[in-house]
Amino acid sequence: MGTLKLLQGNEACAEGALYAGCTFFAGYPITPSTEVAEYLARRLPLIGGVILQMEDEIASVGAIIGASLAGKKAMTATSGPGFSLKQENIGFGMLCEVPIVIIDVMRGGPSTGVPTGPSQSDIMQCKWGTHGDHPVICLTPAYVQEIFSETVRAFNLAERYRTPVFVAFDEIVGHMRERIEIPDKGVLPVENRRRPTCSPSEYMPFDDTQGDVPPIADFFSGYRQHITGLNHAADGFPVNASPRIHTDELRLLRKVEGNRKDIIRYETVMLEDAEIVVFGYGVSGRSGKAAVELARAEGIKAGLFRPLTIWPFPEEEVEALASRVRGIIVPELSLGQIVLEVDRCAKGRCRVDGIFRVDGDPITPDQILEKIKEV
Amino acid sequence: MVFNYDRHIRHGKLPHIWCPGCTYGIVFKSLLRAVESMQIPKDHIALVSGIGCASRLPGYVDWNTLHTAHGRAIPFATGLKMARPDRKVLVVSGDGDATAIGGNHFIHACRRNIDITVIVLNNFIYGMTGGQHSPTTPVGHLATTMPFGNVDPTFNIPALAKGAGATWVGRGTAYHVPALDKLIIGAVEHKGLSVLEIINGCPTTHGRRNKFRSPTDMLLWMKETALPVSAFEKFPVEKTAGKFPIGVLYQGEGKEYSETYFAMVEHLQKKQEGRDG
Numbered sequence: 001m002g003t004l005k006l007l008q009g010n011e012a013c014a015e016g017a018l019y020a021g022c023t024f025f026a027g028y029p030i031t032p033s034t035e036v037a038e039y040l041a042r043r044l045p046l047i048g049g050v051i052l053q054m055e056d057e058i059a060s061v062g063a064i065i066g067a068s069l070a071g072k073k074a075m076t077a078t079s080g081p082g083f084s085l086k087q088e089n090i091g092f093g094m095l096c097e098v099p100i101v102i103i104d105v106m107r108g109g110p111s112t113g114v115p116t117g118p119s120q121s122d123i124m125q126c127k128w129g130t131h132g133d134h135p136v137i138c139l140t141p142a143y144v145q146e147i148f149s150e151t152v153r154a155f156n157l158a159e160r161y162r163t164p165v166f167v168a169f170d171e172i173v174g175h176m177r178e179r180i181e182i183p184d185k186g187v188l189p190v191e192n193r194r195r196p197t198c199s200p201s202e203y204m205p206f207d208d209t210q211g212d213v214p215p216i217a218d219f220f221s222g223y224r225q226h227i228t229g230l231n232h233a234a235d236g237f238p239v240n241a242s243p244r245i246h247t248d249e250l251r252l253l254r255k256v257e258g259n260r261k262d263i264i265r266y267e268t269v270m271l272e273d274a275e276i277v278v279f280g281y282g283v284s285g286r287s288g289k290a291a292v293e294l295a296r297a298e299g300i301k302a303g304l305f306r307p308l309t310i311w312p313f314p315e316e317e318v319e320a321l322a323s324r325v326r327g328i329i330v331p332e333l334s335l336g337q338i339v340l341e342v343d344r345c346a347k348g349r350c351r352v353d354g355i356f357r358v359d360g361d362p363i364t365p366d367q368i369l370e371k372i373k374e375v
Numbered sequence: 376m377v378f379n380y381d382r383h384i385r386h387g388k389l390p391h392i393w394c395p396g397c398t399y400g401i402v403f404k405s406l407l408r409a410v411e412s413m414q415i416p417k418d419h420i421a422l423v424s425g426i427g428c429a430s431r432l433p434g435y436v437d438w439n440t441l442h443t444a445h446g447r448a449i450p451f452a453t454g455l456k457m458a459r460p461d462r463k464v465l466v467v468s469g470d471g472d473a474t475a476i477g478g479n480h481f482i483h484a485c486r487r488n489i490d491i492t493v494i495v496l497n498n499f500i501y502g503m504t505g506g507q508h509s510p511t512t513p514v515g516h517l518a519t520t521m522p523f524g525n526v527d528p529t530f531n532i533p534a535l536a537k538g539a540g541a542t543w544v545g546r547g548t549a550y551h552v553p554a555l556d557k558l559i560i561g562a563v564e565h566k567g568l569s570v571l572e573i574i575n576g577c578p579t580t581h582g583r584r585n586k587f588r589s590p591t592d593m594l595l596w597m598k599e600t601a602l603p604v605s606a607f608e609k610f611p612v613e614k615t616a617g618k619f620p621i622g623v624l625y626q627g628e629g630k631e632y633s634e635t636y637f638a639m640v641e642h643l644q645k646k647q648e649g650r651d652g
Contacts, residue, residue, distance in 0.1 A: 024458060045640045046647055050457045055483035059450035062443065062480075066423075066454020069441065074454070092444050219439040219455060220462050222418050226385070226434055228442035237388065237434060 002183040009147045009174040010035035010077075013103055013167065014043070015182055016151025017075050020190055022101070023049035024074035026063035028056055028082060031115045032171040033105035036077035057082040061089035065098050069227065071218035073155055077103035079171075080113060083122055083129070090164055091130030092229045094252065097206070097216070099158035099193055101151070103167050105174040106282075106333075108358060117360030118171040120282055121334035126166050127311055133249055135256035137263055138166040138311035140281040144178035149188065150308060156191040157263060161255045162213050168310070170333060172283040172362055196223060205236045206248070212255050256312055265308040266317065270296065274303025275326045276372050279318070279342055281307050283362050284331040291368035302372050310338065315345045322346035327375040331355040331363040351375060383407040383417070385437045392431050394502075396578040396590030398549035402496060403432055405552060406467075409559035420463040423452040425477055428503050428577075429469040429496040446477025449484045452491050460490070460633035463563065470497040471509040474530050478510075485539035488567045489632035494559070495532055495570065498577040506580030517584045536570035537625045543569035544625040549576065550597035551621060561623060567631045574601070574619075 007015065014036050017025070025044060027037040037053070044051045050067070054060045057078055064074035078086060083104045093100050106122045108114030122129075126138040137157050141150040151167055158165040196203050196215040200223045207214050214234075217223030230238035231245045239245060256263065267285075269292055271277065276295075280288035285306035295302035305321060305328075307314055318341075322328060327350055330339040339354035346352050355371055357363050384407070393399045410420065420438045424430035426445035433440035443451045448466045456464045473481050473495045484491060500518060501507040508518035510530045518525055533544045543565035547555040555573065562569040576582055576593030587593045600618050602610070607620035 024454070026454065045643050048640055048644065050636070052453070052457060054450060054453075055479050058447065059453070059480055059483075062447045062450025063454035063457070065443075066441070066451040066456075067458040068454075069451075070455050070458035072458045088444055089447060089450075219421055219441075220418060220459050224417060224437060224439055226440045226442070228434065229444055230442070 002181045002187065004179060004181055006177055007144055007180050008035060008177050009144045009169060010105065011039045012144045012148040012180055013077070013151050014039035016148040017101070017155070018043060018047075019148070019182065019188065020073065020152045020155035021192075022073045022075050022155065023047065024064060024067040024072040025050070025076065026052040026054050026060040026067070026074070027076050027078065028054055028060050030057075030079045030082040032107055032174050033077045033079045033103060036103055036105075057085035058089060061086045061093070061100070061102070064100050065089060065093050068098050068100050069219050071221070073099070073159070075101040075103065077105065079105045079115075080107045080109045080119070080122060081111065083125060087130040091132060091134060093164040094130065094134040095132075095229060095231070096227050097162040097214070097252070098164065099162055099216070100164045101154045101158055101167065102164060103151070106168055106170045108360060114360050116171065118283060118333055118362060119358065120170055120284065120332050121337060121358065122168060123310060123334070124337045126168055133253065135163055135252050136166070136311040137161070137163065137256055137309070138168055139308060140310045141167065141169055141308060142173060142282050142285045142306065144173065144176060145180045146308070147173065148180055148182065152188050152190065156189065159191045159193040160213070161259065162193060162216055163255060170282050200224065204234045206232060207234045208251055212251050212258065260312050263309055263312060264314050264317075266314060267304070267306040267308065269304035269306075271303040271305065271321075273301055275301040276375050277303045277305055277321055277325050277328050278368060278372070279305045279328050279330045280332070281310055281338070284333060287363050287365050288331060288368055290365035291372060294365055294369050295372045300372060313341050313345070318342055318345035319347065322349040325350050327351035327353060329353050329355065329368065329371050329375065331368050333357055333363065378408055378411070380404060380407050383411065383437055385435055388435050391435055393428060394579040396576070397428070398575045398594070399428060399432065399496060401549040401552060402555070402573055402575065403435065405555045406494070406559055407436070409556050409563065412556070413560060413563060415463055420465065421452070421455050423448045423455065423464065423466050425468055425472040427469040427472045427501070428498070429467055430472065432467050446472050446475070446480065448472070449477060449480040449491070449493065453484065453489060456489055456491055457633055457636070460637060464491045465563065466491060466493045468493060468495050470495065470499060470511040470532070471501050474510045474532060474535065482535070482539040485536050485541040485568050485570065487632040488540055488542050488629045490566055490568070492562045492565075492569045492571065494562070495572045496575050497532060497572050498575040498581065500577050500581035502577045502580050506584065516581070532572040533570065533624045540568070540629065541570045542567035542627045542629040543623070545570070545623045546572045546574065546619070546621050548574040548597040548601050548621060550594045551601065554621065558623070565626070567629055
C-alpha cells in the first residue's frame with residue numbers, strides 16, 4: 001500500500017517527477033502550471049536536488065538540457081505562451097537526443113489568451129512547435145492519479161528513447177484536487193538511460209550501429225564529447241549536405257514511430273459493440289466517458305477511446321475503429337486540431353464529427369450526448 | 376619553450392572555419408595555453424558556446440564541449456554547473472550572441488554570480504551572417520544593415536557586466552597576447568561570474584568596409600588604442616579620448632551562486648535529519 005494523498009494535478013505531476021528520480025527542475029512562473037515549480041521548490045532541496053527559477057522560458061530548457069547532459073533527470077513546466085518560447089531549445093534536445101521532460105499545462109490562446117482557463121489547443125504545437133522534422137512523444141493524462149503515473153512514464157520514455165517527452169494536460173485537471181495513491185518505491189518501474197560500456201576513446205555520442213538509441217555519456221565522466229545543434233555525424237561533429245543528415249533524421253523519427261506499440265497507451269470503454277465512438281483525451285475524455293454512460297442508459301451503443309499517448313498518434317487503432325463504427329466524435333477544447341488526425345486516419349470509412357469549445361469552459365457530457373444522438 | 380597544443384586540439388577537426396586575417400585563432404591558442412598552465416584536467420572542464428564565428432571554437436578543443444543555440448550558451452552552462460558544481464564551466468561567445476540575443480541570460484548570470492567564465496569575443500559585427508551591425512558596432516561604421524553608417528548606440532560590455540553584478544570583469548585584445556593569457560587565467564580562477572571581453576578583428580565583414588585596409592591594420596589599431604587600465608585611470612580625460620582600458624577592470628566580492636545554493640541544501644538536510652533522528 002502506498003501513500004494516500006489529496007493532491008492537485010500539478011502537485012501530482014511534481015510527485016511523479018520525484019518518484020521517477022528527477023533531481024533537477026528549471027522553470028519560469030506562468031499560470032496555470034506554476035504549482036509544479038512551487039511544489040518542487042519545497043521538495044527538491046531536501047533531497048539534494050536543484051530548483052532554478054531562470055530568467056525566462058528559453059533559459060529553463062537550456063538549463064535542463066545542460067543538467068541532463070551532466071547525467072541528471074531534469075524537467076521543466078510551462079503553459080501556452082511559455083511553451084511557444086521553449087520551442088527553440090526543445091528542438092535542440094530532439095536533434096541532440098537529450099532526455100528531458102516538458103510539462104505543458106494548457107491554457108487558452110493565442111497570445112496571452114485566457115491564462116486561467118482550460119484549453120487543449122497546444123496539441124499541434126507539441127507536434128510541430130519547433131522547426132524541422134523531429135520525433136515527438138506526448139502523453140495526455142486526464143486524472144490526478146494519471147498525471148502522477150504518466151509523468152513517471154514520461155521520464156522512463158525520455159530515458160529509454162533518449163529524447164524530450166511532453167506531458168500535456170489542461171488547466172482543469174492541473175488544478176483539480178483528487179485522491180491519489182503514491183505507490184511505494186519499486187512498484188512502478190523507473191528506468192535510467194543506457195550509458196556507454198566502451199572505452200572513452202571508442203565512444204561516439206551518435207553511433208547507431210548498435211541500435212537506434214545510442215548510449216549517452218555524462219559530461220565530465222571521462223567520455224569527452226562534442227554536442228552540437230548542427231546536424232552531426234556519429235562522432236557528434238557537424239556535417240554539411242551529407243546523405244548522413246537524411247538517414248540520421250529518419251533514425252530519430254524511427255526511435256518513436258518504430259516503437260509505437262511500446263509508447264502508445266489508451267483507455268477504452270464499451271468499445272466491443274459500439275456503433276458510435278467518442279475519441280477524447282484529457283478533460284474532454286472524462287466528459288466523453290460520462291456521455292457514453294448516459295448514452296448506454298438510453299440504449300445507444302456508444303463507446304470511448306481515450307488516448308493517454310497522443311503523439312505518436314494511435315493511427316492503427318483509429319483506422320480499425322473507423323472501419324467498424326458508424327461515427328467518431330471528437331470533443332476538444334480548441335477549434336479543431338486533433339480531429340484532423342482522426343479524420344486522416346479514418347480515411348473516409350466512417351463519419352467524423354468534432355465538438356469544439358474555446359470559451360474557457362469544458363465540453364459537457366450533455367453536449368457530447370446530443371452529438372451522439374445526432375450521429 | 377615551444378608550447379605543444381596537440382594535447383588540447385581534437386585531431387582531424389582542423390582546419391578551422393575562420394577567415395584569413397581573423398584574430399580568433401590567436402584567442403583560441405591563448406585559451407589552450409591558459410588552461411594548460413592551470414593544469415585543469417580535460418575531463419573536468421566544459422566549454423559551451425552559442426551561435427556565430429566564436430561558437431565554433433569548442434568543436435576544436437578536446438574537452439567536454441557543447442555548441443548550443445544562438446545566445447543560449449549561458450543557460451546550458453548554468454545547467455551543467457548546477458549539476459556538477461565541482462567542475463569548471465566556460466562559455467565562449469560573441470558580441471551579438473552574448474549581448475543581443477543572449478543579453479538577458481548574460482545579465483542574469485552576472486546577477487547570480489554563478490562560477491562560470493564568460494569569454495566574449497567582440498569583433499564589433501555579425502561576422503558569420505555577413506556583416507550586420509551588432510550592439511558593439513561603433514556609431515558611424517558601415518554594416519550591411521547600416522549601409523549609411525551605424526546610428527545604433529553601443530554597449531560597453533565590461534560596464535554592462537559590472538552593473539549586472541559580475542564579480543570579475545576584464546578586457547584584453549588579440550594583439551596583447553601575453554597579457555591575454557594572464558587575463559584568461561585570472562577569469563577562470565576567479566570564483567564567481569567572470570566576464571572577459573576580448574577585442575578582436577573581423578577584416579572580412581567589418582574591417583575592409585571601415586577603412587582598415589588589411590588585417591594588420593586592425594591589430595595596429597588595438598595596439599594604439601588600448602591602454603593598460605592603470606594608465607587609463609591616471610591619464611587626464613583628454614588623453615584617453617578614443618582609447619579603451621585593458622586588464623582587470625573590476626574585481627568585487629559576492630557570494631557564489633552554486634556554493635550558496637548547496638549550502639542551503641546541506642543546512643536543510645541537516646535540519647531534516649535532526650527532526651527525523
